[in-house]
Each structure stands twice: as C-alpha cells, then as structure tokens.
Amino acid sequence: MEGVGMFTILGIIVTASIRSATPLIFASLGGNFSERSGVFNIGLEGIMTVGAFSAVFFSFKTGSPWAGLLGAMIVGGLFGLLLAFMSIYIKANQVIVGTAINILAASLTTFLLVEIWGRPGQTDNVEYFKAVGPFNIFTYLAFVMVFISYYVLYKTPFGLRVRAVGEHPRAADTLGVNVYAIRYICVIISGILAGIGGASLSIGSMSLFKEGMVAGRGFIALAALIFGKWNPIGAALACLFFGFAVALETVGNNLPVPNEFLNALPYIMTMFAVSGFVGRAVGPAAGGIPYEKGEK
Amino acid sequence: MESGMNEFKENLIKTLKEIAYPLVAIFISVIAGGILVYAVGKDPIVAYTAMIKGSLGDWNKFGETLVTVTSLILTGLSIAFAFKCNLFNIGVEGQFIMGAIAAVWAGWAFTGLPAVVHLTLTLLSGAFAGGLWASIIGLLKAKVGSHEVINGIMMNYIAMYTSNYLVRTLLNVPGKAYSVDIADTAKLWRFSQAFEQFKHSRLHIGIILSLIAALAAYYILNKTVRGYEIRAVGINPHAAEYGGISVRKNIILSMIVSGLFAGLAGGIMTTGVQYRVNNLFGFTGYGLDGIAVSLVGNNHPIGVILSAFLFGVLQKGGPLMQIQGIPKEVVGIIQGIIILFVAANFVKVVTENIKLNRELKKQTVKEEVE
Numbered sequence: 052m053e054g055v056g057m058f059t060i061l062g063i064i065v066t067a068s069i070r071s072a073t074p075l076i077f078a079s080l081g082g083n084f085s086e087r088s089g090v091f092n093i094g095l096e097g098i099m100t101v102g103a104f105s106a107v108f109f110s111f112k113t114g115s116p117w118a119g120l121l122g123a124m125i126v127g128g129l130f131g132l133l134l135a136f137m138s139i140y141i142k143a144n145q146v147i148v149g150t151a152i153n154i155l156a157a158s159l160t161t162f163l164l165v166e167i168w169g170r171p172g173q174t175d176n177v178e179y180f181k182a183v184g185p186f187n188i189f190t191y192l193a194f195v196m197v198f199i200s201y202y203v204l205y206k207t208p209f210g211l212r213v214r215a216v217g218e219h220p221r222a223a224d225t226l227g228v229n230v231y232a233i234r235y236i237c238v239i240i241s242g243i244l245a246g247i248g249g250a251s252l253s254i255g256s257m258s259l260f261k262e263g264m265v266a267g268r269g270f271i272a273l274a275a276l277i278f279g280k281w282n283p284i285g286a287a288l289a290c291l292f293f294g295f296a297v298a299l300e301t302v303g304n305n306l307p308v309p310n311e312f313l314n315a316l317p318y319i320m321t322m323f324a325v326s327g328f329v330g331r332a333v334g335p336a337a338g339g340i341p342y343e344k345g346e347k
Numbered sequence: 348m349e350s351g352m353n354e355f356k357e358n359l360i361k362t363l364k365e366i367a368y369p370l371v372a373i374f375i376s377v378i379a380g381g382i383l384v385y386a387v388g389k390d391p392i393v394a395y396t397a398m399i400k401g402s403l404g405d406w407n408k409f410g411e412t413l414v415t416v417t418s419l420i421l422t423g424l425s426i427a428f429a430f431k432c433n434l435f436n437i438g439v440e441g442q443f444i445m446g447a448i449a450a451v452w453a454g455w456a457f458t459g460l461p462a463v464v465h466l467t468l469t470l471l472s473g474a475f476a477g478g479l480w481a482s483i484i485g486l487l488k489a490k491v492g493s494h495e496v497i498n499g500i501m502m503n504y505i506a507m508y509t510s511n512y513l514v515r516t517l518l519n520v521p522g523k524a525y526s527v528d529i530a531d532t533a534k535l536w537r538f539s540q541a542f543e544q545f546k547h548s549r550l551h552i553g554i555i556l557s558l559i560a561a562l563a564a565y566y567i568l569n570k571t572v573r574g575y576e577i578r579a580v581g582i583n584p585h586a587a588e589y590g591g592i593s594v595r596k597n598i599i600l601s602m603i604v605s606g607l608f609a610g611l612a613g614g615i616m617t618t619g620v621q622y623r624v625n626n627l628f629g630f631t632g633y634g635l636d637g638i639a640v641s642l643v644g645n646n647h648p649i650g651v652i653l654s655a656f657l658f659g660v661l662q663k664g665g666p667l668m669q670i671q672g673i674p675k676e677v678v679g680i681i682q683g684i685i686i687l688f689v690a691a692n693f694v695k696v697v698t699e700n701i702k703l704n705r706e707l708k709k710q711t712v713k714e715e716v717e
Contacts, residue, residue, distance in 0.1 A: 093437075093500075144435075144690055146435055146437065146496050147638065147642065147690035150437070150635060150638055151684075151686035151690060152683075154635060154639075154679055154682055154683040154686065155679075155680060155683030155684070155687075158676040158677075158679025158680045158682075158683060159676070159679075159680055161674070161676045161679075162674045162677065162679075165674045166387050166674065263629060266629070267629075270500055270504065273497075274500075274501060277497060309515075309516075311508040311509070311511050311515070312512075314504075314508045315504060315505045315508040318500075318501035318502070319505060321501050322487070322493075322497075322498055322501045322502070325493040325494065326487050326491050327491050327493070334494075
C-alpha cells in the first residue's frame with residue numbers, strides 16, 4: 052500500500068514538472084535561436100505576455116483555440132521583428148530593447164484588457180485546448196519542437212550558418228552568409244516560439260488571460276537556456292528540472308527547505324553555471340554585439 | 348581667443364544635441380501615447396491635462412510626485428554610475444529590495460538609540476545591503492567574467508525570495524503578509540510635520556538626500572581620480588589597462604557604488620514611506636524605472652534628476668487619468684516607447700542613416716554623370 056502511495060506521489064510530481072516545464076521549453080527554445088545567432092533576448096518575458104494575451108484575444112474573436120495559437124505566433128513574431136529591427140538595423144543595446152519590450156508588453160496587454168473586456172484583472176473564459184491524456188497538446192508540441200530545434204541548429208546548413216553568425220559574424224560574412232538575414236530570421240523565430248509559450252499558459256493550462264500571468268517565466272526560460280548551455284536538448288532538460296523545483300513546492304510544505312529556497316533555486320543554479328562552478332556555460336562569442344558590415 | 352570661442356561654441360552645440368535627442372524621443376513618445384488614447388475613443392488633451400493635474404495639481408500631489416522622484420533619482424543614479432564603467436546593472440531591482448529589507452531589520456532590531464544615530468544606522472544598513480548584493484555581481488564579472496546582466500536578473504529574483512523569506516520568518520508579524528514596523532527613531536522627517544501645504548503627502552527629507560547623492564555621484568565621476576579611472580575603463584578597458592588602470596578593481600568598485608545608491612533607495616523607501624516591507628509577488632519596478640531614468644538623463648547625474656522628475660510626473664499622473672476614464676497603462680506604454688527611442692538613439696541613428704543614404708545617392712549620381 053505504502054509503495055503505491057509513493058508511486059502515486061511520484062506520478063503527480065512528474066506530471067506537474069512536465070506541465071510547468073511546457074511554457075518554459077517554448078520560450079527557451081526561442082531564446083536559443085536568437086542567442087545562437089548573436090542577439091540577446093531579454094524580452095522573452097514580454098513576448099510570452101503578448102503571446103498569452105493574443106491567444107485569448109483571437110480565440111475570443113473566432114471561437115477557435117487554433118486561431119488563438121496562430122494569433123499568438125503572429126504577434127510574438129512581430130515583437131521578435133521589433134527586437135530584430137532595433138538590434139540589427141538600429142544597432143541598439145539589445146538588453147535595453149528587451150527591457151523596453153517587457154515594459155511595453157505588460158502595459159499594452161493590461162491596457163487592451165481593460166479596453167476590450169471593460170475591467171482590469173482578467174479576461175472572460177475562451178475556448179482553449181483541452182487535455183489529451185495527461186497533458187494538453189502544447190506539451191507534446193514542446194517535446195517535438197525540442198528535437199526539431201536540435202535538428203535544425205545542428206544538422207542543417209541553416210543551423211550551421213546560425214551558429215557561425217553567432218560565433219564569428221565576420222568570418223561567416225566573408226564566406227557569403229547574409230549575417231543580417233540570418234539574425235532577422237532567428238529573432239523572429241524566437242518571438243514566434245515565445246508567443247507559443249505564452250499561449251500554452253493562457254489557452255492551454257487555463258482558458259483566460261490574467262494580468263501578470265507569465266510571472267517571470269520568461270526569465271526562468273532564459274536561465275534554463277544558459278543552464279542548458281545554449282543547446283535545445285540541454286535547455287529542455289533544464290526546463291524540466293526547473294519545472295520539478297516548482298512541482299516540489301506545490302506538493303508539500305513539509306519539505307526540510309523553505310519554499311523560497313525552492314523558488315530561488317533555478318536562479319542560484321544558473322549563477323553557478325555561468326560562473327563556471329558547475330561546468331562552465333559559455334554563450335555564443337558574438338552574443339549581444341551588433342554587426343557592422345565592412346568594419347575591421 | 349578665437350579658438351577658445353570656437354571650442355565653447357562646439358561644446359555648446361554638442362551639449363544641445365545631446366539634450367535634443369532625448370527631447371525629440373520624449374516628444375514622439377508623448378504623441379504616440381496621444382494617438383493610442385485617441386484610438387480608443389478618448390481625448391488626448393483630457394488625458395494629458397489629467398496627468399499634469401494628477402501629479403502637479405496642488406502641493407500634496409506635488410509632494411507625492413516628489414516621493415516617487417526620490418526613488419527614481421537614486422535608482423537612476425545607480426544605473427548611470429554603472430553605465431559609466433560600461434556595466435549594465437540590471438540588478439538594481441534586487442539591490443533596492445535588499446536595501447529596503449535591511450533597513451526594516453536595522454530600524455526594528457535596534458532600540459533605545461537617539462533618532463539621528465538610529466536613522467543613520469538604518470540608512471547605512473540599506474545602502475550597505477545594496478552594495479553587498481551588487482558586489483557579488485561585480486566580483487563574478489571581474490574574477491570569472493560572467494555576464495553582469497545574467498547574474499543581475501538572477502539576483503533580482505533571489506533578492507525577492509530572500510526578502511519574502513525574512514518577512515515570513517525573522518521579521519514576521521503573525522498572520523500578516525508584511526514585516527514588522529520600524530521604530531519611530533528610524534523614520535525620516537516628513538514635510539507634513541512643518542508645512543501645512545504638504546499635510547496629505549508623504550513627502551520626506553529623502554528628496555534632499557537624493558539630490559545630495561546626485562551631486563556626490565557627479566563629484567566622484569568628474570572630479571576624482573577614481574571617477575576618471577572608472578570612466579576610462581568604461582570607454583576602453585584595453586587602453587585603460589595599458590595605461591596602468593586596473594580594470595577588475597574598477598568594475599567591482601563601480602558595481603558596489605551603484606549598489607549603494609540602489610540600496611539607499613530601498614532604505615529611504617522603508618524609512619521615509621513604507622516603514623515596513625510587504626511580501627512581494629513581483630518586482631517593485633523601481634529598478635526597471637531606473638533604467639529609463641538613466642537613459643533619458645543621458646547617464647549624467649544632473650540629467651538623471653531632470654528625467655526622474657519627468658517620469659515621476661508620468662507615473663503620478665496615472666491615477667487621475669484612470670478616474671477620467673483613461674487607462675493608466677498609457678503611462679507604461681509611453682515609458683516603454685521612450686526607452687525604445689532613447690536607448691536606441693533612434694532619432695540619431697535614423698537621421699544619420701538618412702544623411703548617409705543621401706550622400707551615397709549623390710555620389711552615385713556623380714559617378715554616373717562622370
């Protein structure tokens with residue numbers, strides 16, 4: 052009997068971990084494309100927020116969660132385009148642009164929420180993706196995307212170009228790779244994926260949009276990306292691990308460590324990882340540096 | 348004599364240009380905000396009138412605006428100081444939180460001290476906690492080269508959970524989601540105690556402290572050898588190193604000073620406004636706002652004071668706009684657009700690109716003619 056109890060609890064923890072990891076996986080895969088091409092994406096949090104909102108908005112307007120998903124991808128992609136334009140054409144500081152996107156996203160979604168639904172707080176319930184088996188389709192899609200992303204980044208000529216552009220844009224340029232085009236594509240993909248991540252919260256785990264519902268997941272995804280050493284599979288494993296930390300917290304208050312410690316754990320571990328205390332995580336060499344054609 | 352005049356003229360034009368770019372960016376953002384208000388069927392003039400009335404309409408509103416300005420000046424200085432060493436201290440938020448909670452501890456734990464001593468001790472605890480929190484980021488950057496932005500973001504969250512832990516345990520009021528209150532001896536003097544005009548505002552002496560802090564930042568950066576070294580490292584670390592300036596030491600130092608300002612901001616929030624710390628569900632936002640303040644102020648201490656005032660007006664005008672039926676989120680949207688434009692040097696880059704294109708066209712036309 053006791054064994055069955057243990058097994059059930061374990062099952063609950065595993066399912067809960069995978070559920071909390073789902074939105075993180077999309078966003079960190081998004082971050083992966085962007086950062087591999089050499090553009091920091093601090094705006095993941097904000098793009099997830101607009102994704103979550105757009106998903107509900109389009110599902111509300113059409114009555115179809117599929118339209119919601121598509122809407123989240125398009126709006127996420129557009130915010131990716133904004134980041135790309137500012138980082139690549141304007142050559143702005145990418146961290147600042149990301150910060151601006153986060154501030155804009157939070158205000159813009161609340162503004163539209165009040166305008167459309169006539170009240171702050173949360174939207175009405177809309178059509179959403181109901182669970183198929185233990186998870187909703189986003190979870191299955193997330194795992195498929197991990198392998199697609201890995202394949203694209205490591206097994207295709209496009210992926211090779213992306214990594215080359217992120218490591219040494221000048222060399223890639225010399226060999227005829229269009230640095231700007233690759234970066235634009237990657238940052239837009241990053242926006243689309245983060246948008247799906249947001250949608251997985253609003254029309255996957257829930258059926259509405261709430262103010263502040265992303266609640267720092269964009270930054271956890273960023274942490275997972277770094278902890279997973281800028282590799283889709285590593286990032287996904289890190290997301291699962293961070294999801295596990297969240298799941299543990301929901302399972303019981305009887306743990307020997309304070310809840311706040313579990314909350315902070317992903318961030319602490321990421322600091323250890325980037326500082327080289329547990330296997331050094333080193334980002335793409337040209338990350339964050341705008342590329343200037345024809346400069347020495 | 349003539350060359351002196353020319354130099355003066357050149358400097359004047361340069362300064363005017365530096366001021367002009369942020370002003371144009373602010374102007375564009377305000378117009379964009381107005382268009383947004385208009386798009387949802389409201390009157391932009393009404394909105395902006397409400398904003399000004401809500402923040403500067405009477406002495407009390409002005410006082411409340413200055414309360415916000417106090418925090419913004421300090422977090423803005425924090426960001427600006429680190430920027431001078433080419434460091435992006437996005438961890439200001441966490442340093443602010445640590446400063447606030449450390450001040451609660453010092454304001455509560457020490458009793459029976461004379462007010463001046465207790466208050467000084469409390470403010471110093473806040474500043475010190477912020478500096479300590481920032482020093483970790485500086486040390487990691489200097490010693491193992493890990494990116495200050497990544498560590499800063501992570502430490503913001505760690506600070507939030509540390510503060511919540513302390514509110515729940517050591518500084519707990521049973522059954523409440525906030526900490527114990529600080530003693531009266533640790534509270535900053537409020538203007539309402541002497542001036543009838545500010546009776547209903549929480550305006551406190553911290554505004555003076557923040558102005559002094561701005562002058563101190565200006566003095567350190569521009570009039571001391573240390574400040575010169577920090578700026579040299581910020582402009583070109585390789586050249587600085589070659590010139591015998593320790594890059595590592597200056598990175599750590601400027602992070603610590605930056606953290607001191609942020610921690611002081613948190614300490615002043617505790618001793619002047621809140622008297623306690625709430626359990627946090629998200630960030631206070633003062634750190635992020637500091638980024639906007641610093642950028643618009645061109646990372647210059649005096650510029651920071653002016654832009655903190657601008658953002659104070661924007662933020663404190665929000666509630667009255669809300670009452671007039673205009674969502675106060677317009678303020679956040681305007682703020683976001685301002686950051687995008689100013690940060691990116693948008694106006695400058697676009698005008699320069701247009702100029703460049705024109706010149707290129709002229710050249711090609713010339714070549715074709717030839």
